[in-house]
Amino acid sequence: MATLIVNTGGRGTIKASGASGRGTTYDNVRENSSFVTSTTNNPTSDDSNAILYNKVSDGRGGSIWSFNRTYAHFDLSSLPAGATVTDVELAITSSGADFDDGVYILSSSAFSNGTSTLASSEYYTSINYAVPYATKITSWPASGNSALYTLNSDAVDDIQDNNRLIIAFVDGYDYDDTDTGFLIAASRAGFEFSTGADVMQLKVTYTPATTGDIASIDNVSFTNISKFDNVLKASISQINGINA
Numbered sequence: 001m002a003t004l005i006v007n008t009g010g011r012g013t014i015k016a017s018g019a020s021g022r023g024t025t026y027d028n029v030r031e032n033s034s035f036v037t038s039t040t041n042n043p044t045s046d047d048s049n050a051i052l053y054n055k056v057s058d059g060r061g062g063s064i065w066s067f068n069r070t071y072a073h074f075d076l077s078s079l080p081a082g083a084t085v086t087d088v089e090l091a092i093t094s095s096g097a098d099f100d101d102g103v104y105i106l107s108s109s110a111f112s113n114g115t116s117t118l119a120s121s122e123y124y125t126s127i128n129y130a131v132p133y134a135t136k137i138t139s140w141p142a143s144g145n146s147a148l149y150t151l152n153s154d155a156v157d158d159i160q161d162n163n164r165l166i167i168a169f170v171d172g173y174d175y176d177d178t179d180t181g182f183l184i185a186a187s188r189a190g191f192e193f194s195t196g197a198d199v200m201q202l203k204v205t206y207t208p209a210t211t212g213d214i215a216s217i218d219n220v221s222f223t224n225i226s227k228f229d230n231v232l233k234a235s236i237s238q239i240n241g242i243n244a
Contacts, residue, residue, distance in 0.1 A: 001086070004079060004204045007197035010111050011072040012041040012118035013050055020062035026055075026179035029065040036120040046095040046143075048190035051103055053173035056185045063183070069123065070169040070191060073114040074202050077163045082209025085160050088151040089203040090134070090167075095190035097140030101172030103189050105149060107131035107158065108168040127168045129175065133158075136172055140189040147189075165202065 016036045018029040029035045052068035079085070090105070107128040111118055133155040137147050159165050171187050173180055193199055 001205055002080075002083075002208055004076070004202075004206065006074050006076060006078070006202045006204065008072045008200045009075040009114065009197075010042060010118070011070065011193070011197075011200060012039065012111075013043060013047060013068060013070050014039045014118065014120060014123045015049075015052070015066070015068040016123060017054075017064065017066040019058045019064045021058075021060075026063075026065055027177075030067055030174065030177070031124045033121050033123040033125075036123050039118060039120040039123075041117045043193040044196070046190065046192050046194050048096050049186070049188050050095075050191040050193070051099075051169050051171050051189040052186055053099075053101070053171035053184070054186040054188075055180055055183050057183060065179075066186075067171070067174055068188070069127070069174070071108060071110040071118055071122070071126070071167070072169075072200050073111045073164060073166040074200075075114065075164055076159050076202075076204065079159075079163060079204065079206060080208055083206040084209075085156050085204060085206045087205040088155055088159060088165075090149040090151060091201050091203070092147045092149075093192040093195050093199050094141045094143055094145050094147055095192040096143040097189040099140060099171065099187035099189055100184065101176070101187055102136035102138040103140060103147070104136045104170050104172060104175045105133045105151075105167045106170060106175070107133060107154065108166045110166055110168060114164050114166055127170070129177070132175075133167060136175070143190070144192065159204065 015038045018035040050070045054066035108126045110122045110126040134149040
């Protein structure tokens with residue numbers, strides 16, 4: 001087994017908020033990028049509201065909903081060719097929390113599948129809510145400590161197939177896709193973005209590719225060679241790390 005540690009290639013937040021009235025509902029604010037109030041790429045300041053679900057009164061009998069989501073992508077092209085990924089862990093440095101329903105990580109196509117910057121249009125449409133990459137964390141750690149996810153087979157397959165991983169962090173109330181029916185201020189979790197790219201780290205455990213047998217040396221079939229560098233072939237187990 002071998003391991004590879006990878007920091008984020010890009011990270012960012014998209015935040016949205018909207019009040020009830022004129023047809024605005026929980027679903028409108030949750031799913032429509034027209035309610036986006038800010039999109040930040042590679043933030044450098046800690047954000048205690050990087051992940052948020054908030055529902056407060058608008059003072060007129062209605063509600064104001066807010067959803068903050070955090071997105072990240074990891075370039076895993078440094079995995080050796082033919083490697084088989086066996087285990088993936090994700091560590092996030094916290095800047096504190098105050099929430100009721102946990103934090104999920106989900107499959108995403110944000111950052112134009114990792115090739116560009118985060119766009120406000122990716123607020124909802126880039127997230128695949130049907131594919132959580134891990135069990136939600138129900139106890140976000142105190143500021144400066146690490147939240148740790150063990151990623152599931154869907155994430156492992158994504159890395160194996162694409163040499164990258166793109167994720168979205170959402171609050172549990174957001175993931176549930178159900179208006180709470182009651183006011184909540186606020187369910188949130190924070191990221192210590194001031195630490196830079198290592199605010200999120202993937203630890204990928206993999207099995208290197210099996211080395212192939214030697215077929216020939218200098219275009220001479222290995223079966224027709226009796227010695228190599230004056231060593232009997234029967235005494236050789238490997239040449240340059242390749243099985244003989």
